[in-house]
Amino acid sequence: ENNHHSDARGALIVLEGLDRSGKTSQSGRLVSYLNGLGHPVESWRFPDRDTAVGKMISAYLSNESQLDDHTIHLLFSANRWEKRSLMEATLKSGTSLIVDRYSYSGVAFSSAKGLDIEWCKAPEVGLLAPDLVVYLDIPPEKAAERGGYGGERYEKLEFQKNVAQYYKKLSDASWKIIDACQPMEDVEKQLKEIVLDCVKSCQNGKSVSQLWL
Ligand code: DGP
Ligand code: NA
Ligand code: NA
16 A cells, blocks of 8 residues: 555655744654654754754844844755755655745745845745645734743744735645644644645655746
8 A cells, every 4th residue: 555666756745834833743743654654754844953054044043143134044045955955865765754844934934024025935946846835824823822932033923923924925726724723633633634645646756846936
């Protein structure tokens, strides 16, 4: 049932949503679920704070450094570019990726500061396009109530409201939207179904496409 034939490739699945929407815990659960079914899968996240660029991003987010809005935007994008070839090789080897945030965060967060949305999209062009984007939808007020924010730069209600507006502009028919106010188990159940369908549909070896060309 889940045997791969020779040209099977992994699925690129992205979880998006406001801070505290539950992406990180759901991605852990998805990985265990898919592994349990015998589907090779890895959990990734952006920003990847372990690289040299990622350390600059991390310092910015924790307010240890100040950077021009355009500069930090390009660093977030560079952080995705530096993982692109490994991402492609991993998918081609048949391993699926559950990715916590991607280019949509890049555009939504920077546009929310007032940068031009097309300017924000430009450096993302040519990155691998996800097979599936799942948006965990939660009103900013509800997210803010969830055990409080951690105190990083963007974790403020007024700013998250702006981010939510830009996510809405970016969403298209290919996005699956899950109501993240439901009990965690219900969110998990819906996610598992959508994600498993996607993993199976990528096993026919259809090629990976690119973002926003
Ligand atoms: P996280 O590690 O998922 O909590 O993300 C850290 C914060 O950075 C979070 O508030 C979302 C924001 N963020 C993630 N990706 C990007 C991006 O590409 N550009 C900008 N400006 N912000 C981002
Ligand atoms: Na965060
Ligand atoms: Na997160």
